[in-house]
Amino acid sequence: MLDHCSISHKGGFVLWSRSFTPEVAQTASSSSSPVNSLIRDALIEGRNADDKYDKDGYTVKWTFVNDLELIFVVAYQRILQLTYVEDLLAAIKTLFMKLYEPFLTTFVESVHAISNGKVAGKDSAVSWNFAEAFKNWDTVFDKLLRNFEEKAAQERKSRYRTAAPKALVSDSTPPSDDASTIPSAALPQDEQAIARTHQALKSRLRARGGARGGRRGVARMDSESGRDSVHSSDTETGKKKTKTKVQRKWGDQVPTEEDMASLDFSSDKPNDAGNIGSHDLQALVDQASLGTRTNDGLYEVKDWEFDSQTDEADDVIARTMGSQVAEQSKGSLGALGSFFARFTGSKVLTEEDLKPALEGMKQHLMKKNVAKNIADKVCEGVGESLVGKKLGFQTTGNAVRTALSTSITRILTPKTSTDLLLSIRTKLSTPVPSAQQRMPYSITFVGVNGVGKSTNLSKVCFWLIQNGFRVLIAACDTFRSGAVEQLRVHVRNLGMLGVNGATNSKGRVELFERGYGKDAAGIAKEAIAYGKDNDFDVVLIDTAGRMQDNEPLMRALAKLVAVNNPDRIIFVGEALVGNEAVDQLTKFDRALRDFSSASGAGKGRGIDGMLVTKWDTVDDKVGAALSMTYVTGQPIFFVGCGQTYTDLRQLRVGNVVKAILSD
């Protein structure tokens, strides 16, 4: 069912991993493996608050242990609807931590050398044999996984059973010696009734014989499951205390006949109050034998070869879960404990501690014009990365602030090169076959109406001319009246401005226009061809503004992209935009990807970067920059900040972070 499962340190060391299919095993060490993609595309981008990540047909889920800096990852085929993965992850996390905490602590210390510490590696080098250290983990994991998978299988079967009860009989294995299940295989409809009367009879007998209150359910299970009785009675006292814990981990089985019977309050059962616990206890205590039994009463052959190991693993699981609950109750000493912990610097952050601070940060971000759900996600991500960390001697607020600042810096820092000049020069200097002429570098500007596409296109044009390129502007806004004339004025102005001492830059910039009402994609194509023939270096394509929900217009834009395949698609957005930024960008990006891939150009092209305009109007409310980069993951190439051709800037990540965090 699963494809891959791994436990690793945030520094990159894989502590334990297992691939279940050869395909995943092959890619495991390459950069395209599910784990690497997850880290590259989700965790480093600050999307660690999402609950899952899809990539190449895999769904990846993960969880953190922050104080030991561990990541637990599970990957499976996306088409499988595995409902148990989250529980499995939680269980793996708890168990692994319990079993190997001292080992992990020393390992984490060894990769965090303090400047004057002793040499950590050499003397203890022998002990970092992970295969050796986690030898037992394989069995525990197997057992855990099997439990979850069988439970899931039961659920599925019970779902199909109502439709085709007969189909299951053929692949069933011989029934065992349990009295109540033999008839049920043959008569599925009657089995409930039988089980119920059976149960009612038993409970009545017990009640008469002076039953022992809450232990009744356990005793019943013991008599039914037989071979596991010693084990279950051993753990039973522990379990009674730990009812809440138990319900979370193991209590979500599909109701068996016994469950139904115990929940059936229509028949007269004495001492109902004492009986409430039996449902939980039963699901718990009977772990080993229940695993072999489907809920429709059919028995499956147990894997005898694993038996001794399984028992051992079972024991480990039970013991660990028990001790964990004990510790939880111990840990909740109350306010006094946390008060002292704060003074000793050993306070561990919990979700409750973080809540007010994160809420405050969220409000602050929204005041800075960050879109609401982006602020939510960023703060949630910060919370995820802080829960469980030791606070040291700083306040919670400070810790959150530092983490938020790191997170925002990370989101805003471009992951691809933003050096447009280098990119243009590289393309122009790439040798082409002698028969062909070199293609000009083309940049398309897209965006909604009135954000300043044409204005900022002319600023970019000015900058390119200053760098010695010949630029052709393609007027592909064939809709808004005056759009072509606007560009004509810009071209005239730019032509009269000098470059490097020359009095004017005539011939360095030209306008390519075909009037109004024509097909934009065709004009762009002609423009590029014209630029190629006349030795232009760069073609800037101006498009008509459009609303992101207008599908026909978005299709037309995607066609323009698919036909001409520009080197850069720049989304122009204004810094004034608030929540709308998210919607605009996601829809533009998705429309471009979907529609351009549909028209046969292979893989869909998305937005390559952003240009944020009207930057000078927002003072320090620069949240739009954060929203935009978070949504696309692409860099902001330029910032437009005024009315003249020179008012084009590059984004300084440090300054933006400072502005966003300033009060």
Next chain:
Amino acid sequence: MLKGSTLQGCIESVPSAYPLTLKTIMVAVLALLLALVALYVISRKALTTRGNIYLLVGLPDGGKTTIFSALTFNQALPSHMSLQANSSNVTASSGKTVRVVDIPGHPRIRDQFREHLQDLRGIMFVVDSNSVSRNGAAVAEHLHLILDAVTSIPPSQTPPHVLIVAHKADMLKAATSSTASETAVTRVRGALERELEKRRVTQAQGVGMDGLGEEGDRVEMGGLETVSGKGPFKFTEWEGGDITFVGSFVRAGEKDDEKQQNGISALQDWIAESS
């Protein structure tokens, strides 16, 4: 101790109408002098102490974490993309203890290396010699950042040694005349010089975005100046100092054996030499 007693002496002497005897003054002056000398010695020591941090930097999937584990644990542990830096103290073969810090290579978090610039002793720039011809531009961009940072270190600090590690040399087919690591080094050096030259030319000709307006602080990336001030960029002529090249390889998951030791021995020698 001394200072404290003098202070006390002064306080006591105040009420009795300035009976500042010669002795008190002498003691006070002596104490002051002693304190000054101590301060001077301490600060001088701090100034002359060179850092002992060796950074492992480079693009993701280049093999930094594997080299790190080979250096610290003597074995190559399996690893995936790092989310945070690793650091560990390592005893070089010269007997000195140095600190090796493995910086994640992802573009969004690779700027962490700047935190260590003060105590920097050496930088190991790890390049995957198999893919360098394909993603040379990206490698050069990162190297440019590093070189820029190195040249902008204040002159009061000893400049760090720079080592370019042509990693994964064992995957290359060795030419008949040279060993695998030599091939790797030649290949990496060639590709990087080509790409850095492109960057240098672009920068020399280009007008930066911030150069457009009159106002505003203009921050240009430097770090690519050659000694002669012109001509194609060569590592041998880089003005920031010497750049060494070594070839290396480590196989992840393999235990400490003869072959692997050979793989990074050149790198270890370099650390021992420069520490």
